[in-house]
Amino acid sequence: MRRTKAFIPTTKEAPNDASLPSHIFLARAGFISQVAAGLYNYMPLAKRVIKKIENIINEEMTAVGAQEVELSFVTPADLWAESGRIEKFGKELLRFKDRKNNLFVLGPTHEEMMVDLVRNRVTSYKNLPLNLYQIKTKFRDEARPRFGLMRGREFIMKDGYSFHATTADLDREFDAMEAAYKKILARLGLDFRVVEADSGAIGGSGSKELMVLADSGEDTIAVCSKCEYGANIEAAKRSKRKVIPEAPEAEFNKFLTPDTKTIEALATSFNVDPYYTVKCIAKRVVYEDESEIVLFFVRGCDNLQEVKALNATEALDIVDVTEEELAEIGLIPGFIGPLDQDKAKHVIDVDLKDAANMICGANEQDYHFIGVDLGILSDVAYFADIAEVNEGDICPHCDGELSFTKGIEVGHIFKLGTTYSEALKAEFLDENGKAQPFIMGTYGMGVSRLVAAVVEQHHDENGCKWTKATAPYMVNIMISNIKDEAQVELGEKLYGQLQESGVEVMLDDRKERFGFKMKDAELIGFPYTVIIGKELVNGSVQVYDRMTTEKLLVPADDIYTKIMELL
RNA sequence: CGGGGUGUAGCUCAGUAUGGUUAGAGUACCUGGUUUGGGACCAGGGGGCCGAAGGUUCGAGUCCUUUCACCCCGACCA
Structure with missing residues (x-):
């Protein structure tokens, strides 16, 4: 393809709505153009x-x-009704009717x-x-x-x-x-x-x-x-922790803990690792026809993983609850604990099963329990894997660490x-x-x-770097000065040779300056650009490798062979 | 679907607080010339329903109302 004939509208500036490199470069380099939200033309x-x-x-x-x-x-809406997904997908399904008033998706x-x-x-x-x-x-x-x-x-x-x-x-x-x-x-x-x-x-x-x-x-x-x-x-x-912080020694007791509503405050005031505290995350879980408040408990050092929570409750959705909703069922945020199983449905993280020496809310304003042995719940409570893994946790299959x-x-x-x-x-x-x-x-x-x-995965500040398997063209032949007959002659010759060999090749034959064409080549990201320019008087051309950004000096007579080698 | 933002030339944006000749710049494009190793320079030129509709006014890109579109954060995402 000759660049002078190609429809590749490159631009110096990115559209203002692009933020990701792939979006910016694909737009700037003339690969795609936006039509509407989430709709693109492929050039x-x-x-x-x-x-x-x-x-x-x-x-x-x-x-x-x-x-x-x-x-x-275009698919008949009846099929989606048959599987039940017409509701499940909801508005994501673009629906419309034909002239006979049949619904399609x-x-x-x-x-x-x-x-x-x-x-x-x-x-x-x-x-x-x-x-x-x-x-x-x-x-x-x-x-x-x-x-x-x-x-x-x-x-x-x-x-x-x-x-x-x-x-x-x-x-x-x-x-x-x-x-x-x-x-x-x-x-x-x-x-x-x-x-x-x-x-x-x-x-x-x-x-x-x-x-x-x-x-x-x-x-x-x-x-x-x-x-x-x-x-x-x-x-x-993850596997169970191998290194466990030193456990606090305490008999089961109820402690006055005013203003101690966060795990951080709790751990600080008792001087224990958050590992020994119980965190409660109250959520409203939504089912097809109803919803209810569910209390999720994880260790203080962990966080709730909502997708796991969703699976554990077999719910459709999980939404936040307000303090008022909790107050209605007698729960005080900051002081909620797992020992009263009757106030709401509980889901307790598996890592808390049989956990001892724990500190948890007492379900009473300004009070926490200490020295709690959750083993007493092991037969009555519902345990599930609901905690999000942390960096540094132990791999479930070996003793490696997760990152x-x-x-x-x-x-x-x-x-x-x-x-x-x-x-x-x-x-x-x-x-x-x-x-x-x-x-x-x-x-x-x-x-x-x-x-x-x-x-x-493959770009730099100047543009795309296509892999050999994905490149729109493998080789770009850049004639630095289109008025230089020797450059043009070699460019045309190499272009013909490569085409005959079945190589996908672009010939940049535009009447532009070196810098302009070079920037353009980098933006588009051809794996190789043959620069036929000032080195030609010395009998050489350069091969610019987009992936490594290195330029290789090659004798002009060997360039065809060299390119065929590189591919 | 909640919160925020932006719509002016193909693209990037001024101009809008305080309404007032013919709506601007850069870039891109066309013509001619100079230039030719990192998005050059000079001269000339084409290109606008100022997102849309209504309103206020002698006069609206600018003020008011409605609406549409696009972007960002979040929720959502086989």
Whole structure:
């Protein structure tokens, strides 16, 4: 492609609404343009990157036996009613009616559609397993789209669905998909981590997220310093502490503790480690038809992890409660303790089971209990893992320490089980001629988000640094002075040679100055830029490596060979 | 969905407190010339329903009302 003919509108300044590097550079370098909140046009460069990612996904999916399909983007609302997700998704579903007044939904994900496609067509265990996928635009009317391609309302996703006769077979496929996804991300040149995730409201028995490591990631993940363990903080587990602070010695007693409403104040006034205090977080948990106040207890040194809390209560939502609401049931914030089980529902963190020498609220204004042995609750109370892991906590699988890092969720694989096949009555006949719901898995990968993730992980202050697998063009030939015939001649020759060799090459033949074209090359982020300029009089050209930002001096006669080597 | 902010040229923004010739700059774009190793310079030029609708006024980018859009923080997010 000749730069003079290419539609690549680069700009010196970023749109004022962009904050993330990927957003700024993709906009400035002429990859994307915003249409409305969370809606973007892909210009030629972006389209090329997307195709490359899609090709790699297609190759790896084919390699593991998945088959590509393409389902209608417009989906009948009836299907969403059948699965019950028309309520669950709520306003995220963009709904509209056709001329016959039928209600439709723009597909945000396609479990229902895929199950509908397969049910009554695959009816025997002999035809299982089956793995179907598509790469397609999705639409979710998100409350707050942001960060450019990272969280758009319209986005491109690879979504795959597998159908099995047994859970063992699902487990096998799940592992195969994890391996395939890892291969895809490795081929794209990304530094990533597979982490355990919350399987949450969707249900199912397991889920993993593929996280591209980048400071700007929206997710916090806990990773082990020694082993492969990694988990989204929403699902991260830990071992019992190995180093335990010295326990305070005290008989069970009630103590006057005026104005001691925080863990910090409590720990200070008794001179104990917060480890020996009990923190109460009162929340209102919301169910489908009702809601109630639930008291969550964790150690003073821990915090409540709301997603875990949600799972422990099997609630739809958790919201804050006011002091007035607590007062109505006789609870005083700052002095709430777990010993009265009758005032409200309790959920106590597993780390508090059998905890001794504890200090906790006495459920009485200005009083705390000391020397509490929570062992007395071990048979009557409800314990669950509800605490958020802290940096420095012990890995659940080895003796390494957990540390936090930020990740961009680019893939999510799920063992769905029979949630959708039961809801949509999608069944097959097993060996005994008995009808069974399909056991399903679902595997998503955010293609447009990957475009952003590559830039988030690979950029500098001057622009994008595409990996070899994702670059829109591998080589940019920059003719420094278009009026210099020797430079033009060599540029044209190399351009022709590379094109013949099938290299994706851009020829910057614009009548611009060196600095302008160089800045542009860095902004767009071609892996290699051949600079044909002032060194040519000495018989040399330079190769600028975008990833390392080093310039390599190469004899002009060897440049074609050198480039072919580098690729 | 709560809280905050911003809408003026393709882009980045002045101008709005205190209404008053023909609405500005930089950049980008077009023409000509000079320049040619890090987003050059000179000269000329095209480009605006000042987000939209209503109102106040002799007069509105500026004041009032309504509304729409976009951004940020939070809640939410297979």
